[in-house]
Amino acid sequence: MNRIVSFPRYLQALATVMLITAMAPAGGDDTRALYQTHCASCHGENRLGGTGPALLPSNLSRLKPEAAEAVIRDGRPASQMPGFEAELEDAEIASLAGWIYREPEVEPVWTKEEILASQVVRHPAGSLPNVPRFDADPLNLFIVVETGDHHATLLDGDSFEPIHRFETRYALHGGPKYTPDGRHVFFGSRDGWITKYDIYNMEVVAEVRAGINMRNIAVSGDGRYVMAANYLPHSLVLFDAHNLDLMKVYPAVGKGGESSRVSAVYAAPPRGSFIAALKDIEEVWEIPWPLPTEPVVSTGHMATPIAPTRSHDTPNFQVRRIPVPDYLDDFFFDLDYEHVIGASRGGESDGQGGMVINLDSGEKVADLPLEGMPHLGSGITWEYEGRRVMATPHLTRAAVSIIDMTDWTVIKTLETDGPGFFMRSHANSPYVWADVFFGPNRDRVHVIDKASLEIVETLIPEPGKTAAHVEFDRYGEKLLLSLWEDDGAVIVYDAETLEEEKRIPMSKPSGKYNVWNKTRYEEGTSH
Structure with missing residues (x-):
């Protein structure tokens, strides 16, 4: 079985010590015990996130304490968060709600130095054979993510016979992303790991940890760059796709200095850029990658492959800020990526509508009456x-x-x-x-x-x-x-x-x- 690359033991020990020291301050053994019993399995023993998001004050700016009590008591619609009204007394619920708003004794960090130390390259780019080790159409393969036991299966899309099953990181999220030739696939995990997998050779080739609590990853339309969106720390992180070498860390900070989680990042191939959704700032960010000299992007709705074009002047890898009237947590794009259709899950619309933003002009062109959290x-x-x-x-x-x-x-x-x-x-x-x-x-x-x-x-x-x-x-x-x-x-x-x-x-x-x-x-x- 092809197992994930092991994080060097001394670095793993160092990271473990760092994360454990980020535990919430003492201040109620009973509340701490309640958290470990009812919350830690999803949100992490240290409140740093797992299958559920991190529960730290910096990540709860859009959730009022009284609303947090309601979520603990009644659960959260359209999520895996259950209600605990039957298990917990009102005083226990209030105590837990207060607990998650306490600052940790040591602020959890994941800086450039930690990212660099986490990188493991097992097979450098170009070192493995360029021919598939299986007899199947490489463009009609499926990757099936099996979250029940943290594995993935490579499936032949013609015979529907499994080709290979391999272990993945814990709690993959956001969907795997392929390079344009279909040879490599990138996985992102909730706890911040990016794994590059060579489909042809059925081998993990490189890994790096981009953050502590990650939402998703995106791969540029030419397959040369990978970007990660983090809830914790509040950042976007850019990598060279070949060996997952770190290129740049973007703190998610507004013009006024306010910090934000990043809800998601998407590749917009016709624009030659990444588009990022910010959770706590009323902005959309666009970050362009270098334009290729030859056409490389092929999409299902385009008759011939074309190179991306841009109607703005933002330099490569520089952030273009697009102000929007409300928080946009969730995105949809039209075919040419000229417009983004976004919705909030807790802003002014409170999940009861959407809006259409022209990415070139930055103007809102329409409101959408979409009740019930589209x-x-x-x-x-x-x-x-x-x-x-x-x-x-x-x-x-x-x-x-x-x-x-x-x-x-x-x-x-x-x-x-x-x-x-x-x-x-x-x-x-x-x-x-x-x-x-x-x-x-x-x-x-x-x-x-x-x-x-x-x-x-x-x-x-x-x-x-x-x-x-x-x-x-x-x-x-x-x-x-x-x-x-x-x-x-x-x-x-x-x-x-x-x-x-x-x-x-x-x-x-x-x-x-x-x-x-x-x-x-x-x-x-x-x-």
Whole structure:
């Protein structure tokens, strides 16, 4: 089995000591015990984050203490945060809420020096054979992330036979990202690790820890750069993709000196830049990479590969600040990355709407009446009656909203069997698949006809088990659906007949990522 590169023991010991010293101050053994019993498994023993976010004052600026009590008591909609009303007394809830707003005795840091010390290169770029060690179409492979036991499976997209299964870091988040040729894939973990994996040779080639609590990573359209978005510390971190050499650390600080978590970072290949969503500052950041001398970007909606173009003058790797009227935690882009469609999960709109920002002018061009926390990061587009439309599920509302991208009006709201998380389609498919991830009907998945904008089929692959996250093969002929359980499976469907063809047992297969769709930005795949 191909295991993750080991962090050198002396550095691991040093990092462990540093993180342990960041524990919350003494001030109530009972409260400390409550935290360890009910919170530490998700948020970390030292409040530095795990599968859940870090719980430190610097990360709670948008959550008032009374609201924190409500979250502990009632849970948080559209998240894995449960309510503890049945387990905890009111006084215990209040004590825990106060605990997470206390400053740690030692502020947890992860500086340039720690990043550099964490880097491990097992196989320098260019040192491994340039020919796949398997007989399969390299562009029709899937990476399946199995969060149940922290593994990933390399899957043949033609035969749907597993090629290799390998161990990953703990709690991968944000989806793996491929280089344009499909040879390398990068994984990001909640605890800050970036892993570069050579698909051809089925080997981990390099790793580096970008932060303590990381949201996601993005890879530039030419495959030369990787950027990480951190909740803790508040930063963006830029790496050379070849060996994950550190290039630059960007503190996420507003013009007034206010510090911010980074919600996410995205690659915008047609623009030749990274786009960052800031959690605590009403700004969007654009950071361009050097333009190539030859066309390298190929996308599913473009007839021929083209080089990115820019309509702004920001120098390479310099931040261009775009002020916005509200916090934008979640993004969707139009096909040319001229507009960003964003939504807040706690600003003025409080998850009850969205807005459209022109990335060239920085102007807001439309408001979107999208109640119920739209999950724009899972949005998709297709052609409908001669115009481009986009569709998004909602995290707290049983609906799918369909929007005309010409005038940004909502042309249809489809009522579903519950709030959803993911949507997928393909240019060659007449259907959109939307799950019902949250609520009692999470074992269902809706099939929506692109022409009629109606739900034409509701499938229940396994009664009582969560059905989620569809991904098509490169041709749009087959698709994979997850049974999102520890004893789950990936189910193969015929994309035209909707008939089940095969089940592949897996351990909570949270996401499946097709090389062609993700590197060509295929229509119907969230970007």
